[in-house]
Amino acid sequence: MTKTKKVSKAINFSESQYYFNRELSWLEFNRRVLHESLDIRTPLLERLKFAAIFSSNLDEFFMVRVAIIKEQVAAELSRRTPDGLTPQEQLEAIYQQLRPMVIEQHRYFEKVLCPEMATHGIHLLNYIDTTPEQRSYLQQLFKKQIFPVLTPLAVDPSHPFPLMANLSLNLAVVVKAPDTGEEKFARVKVPNILPRFIPLPQELQIQNGKLNHWTGVSIEQVIAHNLDALFPGMIINEYHLFRLTRDADLEVAEQEADDLLLAIQQELRKRHFGGSVVRLEIQPSMPKSVRQMLIAEMALIESDVYEIDGLLNLKDLMSFMALPLPELKDPGWTGVIPPRLQHFHQKNKVANLSDEEKDIFSVIQQKDLLVHHPYESFSASVEQFIVQAAHDPHVLAIKMTLYRTSGDSEIVSSLIAAAENGKQVAVLVELKARFDEENNITWANKLEKSGVHVVYGLAGLKTHTKIVLVVRQEGDEIRRYVHVGTGNYNPKTAKLYTDVGLLSCREDLGADLTDLFNYLTGYSYQESYRKLLVSPINMRDRIIALIQREIEHSKNGKKGQIIAKMNSLVDPQIIATLYAASQAGVQIDLIVRGVCCLRPGVAEVSENIRIISIIGRFLEHSRIFHFYNDGQSEVYIGSADWMPRNLDRRVEAVIPVEDAEILQNLHNILEIMLADNRQAWEMQSDGSYIQRRPDQNEPERSSQNILMAMTQQLSSK
Incomplete structure (x- = not known):
């Protein structure tokens, strides 16, 4: 029920008590994601998926948000957020709120999810628990497929501490010379080009006379138990797994960059190795000497270290979603064709339709069309709109923004086809779409080579809007068709993200999008729009x-x-x-x-x-x-x-x-x-x-x- 209050005194809404901290609120969001992994009502493989999403979210949080706050602390900035916290206070609050969540996630995976996986015939084994036959197979696999890829790096006066990639999984190995007894340190990177979890062949997956759905071990355990091949003649004293996270936020001085594309390419090279380390994940068994060495070499403090009891990097659990076990997943869903578009998607009826009835433009002319993904098919609506525009002889021009797209999208190939068909095609590719910069550079180059007019947005502003404008000759008139949506033009995420979009040929919207594209591609600074905000x-x-x-x-x-x-x-x-x-x-x-x-x-x-x-x-x-x-x-x-x-x-x-x-x-x-x-x-x-x-x-x-x-x-x- 609505409550109307007579406020006896004026309230200053800028006071910190009326705001929550942005970073802590995000952690609460990720706690809700974690809960889906803990919720027994969620199918088992979906629970593994949510554990993976929780970890993936945390990686990005540290690479961007924590990295920014740590930079503020290093610069001795004391500006408070609306909720009243300084950068240092934010860091302390993040660590305090996050650590119990991480402990809960890993404990639940080890104590609940792993045993439940086993009851369903999915066995993620510890190497020491494998049978002699299984171990023999893994040793041969190591020699043939893993060993050739590995590069042990020594750390001593003649070998400086190695540069390690962002999000890399590594083994800290302590070896001893048998003649002198001197201990030495080396680092072995767990190669991310190989599968994280190694399945055993079917004949080695039979348990109690029954074939399991999947049985295997993590690759780092295979490496760890075969280290003698990497250090022949040395005594393996101990090994300890660790993982590091770097600052991955790009810093591009756009106003000073002569070529934004080149500037971002140069920054991307720094992302994997150049950013400062912001988090170190280790196992509790790591001795203080090794721990302190890693902290010192990476310029960290103790609060940057997270002890993980069990498997590191649960993000890789996502691979188990590929198992053909539909009973352990949510029921499958394929987006349906919007009812107003069904007639020209039904091949058996197309022959009876006139040319006008076969195109999506005639549907939009009748009235605006709302599309709701993933409930309704993206490929049968928005993608179809762009594909038809590319091949329609009456279409004169296509303009659109690309914030994120995917490699197998028909959209990019359709834009290329449109340019080859002689249409005016202009695409704004946002090079600064975080963690999609490399993909977008690839598509930008590909589009540009095919004759598409490619622009990279406005200096100092990301172009996040999701818009398409199609200009079509219809008799003596020019009609403009538009799509304005809430989601990226990405057919993969369109199956996973809920988004809405509007397809329309309203004249006021067409005129507004024309003005907006002129603002994006030229020197126009349109200050008023008919309908658009x-x-x-x-x-x-x-x-x-x-x-x-x-x-x-x-x-x-x-x-x-x-x-x-x-x-x-x-x-x-x-x-x-x-x-x-x-x-x-x-x-x-x-x-x-x-x-x-x-x-x-x-x-x-x-x-x-x-x-x-x-x-x-x-x-x-x-x-x-x-x-x-x-x-x-x-x-x-x-x-x-x-x-x-x-x-x-x-x-x-x-x-x-x-x-x-x-x-x-x-x-x-x-x-x-x-x-x-x-x-x-x-x-x-x-x-x-x-x-x-x-x-x-x-x-x-x-x-x-x-x-x-x-x-x-x-x-x-």
Whole structure:
């Protein structure tokens, strides 16, 4: 129930007590990811997958966020975050909050998941527990396939401490000379070009007369138990596994770079070896002498060291998802073809269609089309839109942004084909898309060589918007078709991320996207748009104005309501405006998957704000913003979260949805998510989250399962 409070005194919303720390909030998000690995309701291999995602997320967190904070500490910066913490205080809080989570993850894997894997015929063995026959096989495999790849590196006065790659897994080996008894140190890198987990042949997987689904060992154990081949004549005293994480955030002085492509290529070479080490993972058995040497050589402090009891780098558990065991995974899902596009995807009916009925443009001409991935097929909708545009003789030009894409995408090959067909093709490739820089450089070069006009964005701004503009000659007229979405043009992630997009030929949207592309590719600085909210130009002001309009409605005795779905909510100005809206009686429901710095449920401040986070088989990635507007609802979709970087330092686009049916569909999606009692977590005023559970006699409501069922049902009508 909405609560309207009369505030007796003015509240300063800039006070630190009203904000959560961004980094600690992210750790809470990753805790929710970890919970999926711990939740017995999740199928076994999916639990391994979530353990892998938790570890992968942590790698990126250290490579970017922790690295930045450590740089601030080194520079003796003391500027406080909105929640009042200095860089040093943030580091200490991160370590304190994170260590118990890491311990819990590894303990659960060793004590629960491994035994449960074994009950299902998946045996990850310790080398010492292998049979003589299994060990003989592994020794032969080591000699033939692993030994030739290894390079032991000595550390002594004539051999300096070796440079080690980011995220590398290594063995610290202590050997002794048999004649002098002198101990020496060497490092052996575990090669990441070979599989992390080595399966045994079928004849060696039989246990109690039954063939297991998978039996094998980790590659580092095979190496560790065959070290004598690397150090012949030496005595192997001990070996200890360790893993390091480096600062991997690129620093490109764009204003000073003559060639942005070349500058980023040069920085990428530094990423693997050049960044300072920010985390060292070791096993508890490592003696103090070896530990101290590694700490000293990598310029670390004790708080940078994480002791891992068991298998290091659980990210590699993702490989077990390849096992052909559907009963241990979520039921398979293939995105359905949107109903309005089904007729020209059904080959047996295509022959009866006219040329006009066969193209996607005729469908869009009828009315706007909303697509919702992965529930609806990306390849049968957005990708089909671009493929048809590339080969349609009436299409004159194609313009689009590429933030992240994949190697097997038809989109890149279609753009190349379009250029070869004589169409004007312009593509903005964002070279600064973190950890996709190398892929994007590859596609940029490939596109450029084929005659596509490739631009690399604006200096000082990442281009994060997801837009396509197709210009088509139709009789005596030129018509512009657009796609504006919330997700990347990547067919792989489109099967895993939830995203929405709008296909339209509305003239105002076409004109806006034309102006936006001129801004991106030329010297235009368009300051006003007909419909689009564009960062960094007008989006911040427009969003605040939309919130303030709900405040005015509420103050005038009308209903005020906001429902907003996004990945992250960080921006202090927007948070303060939401607090003001809550005070005025506006009911605010926020669906924020990840970082959320707003504190809900604070008396006289945020009593009317409810925040949930949904963590499920699909990664919630769509951004949908609903404003009640006194019954004349306005709904926007687009690429931007409510973060300073999205509003001030990126090019983003958000569009209003005007079709009444699509408005209702988007509102229904939001309501289904707000009613979730299976994968939804409700944020508390102290920053913790409580997972919703069905009440007694209440059915379980998983929003993602419901949306799959609804989409399937609508598709079959």
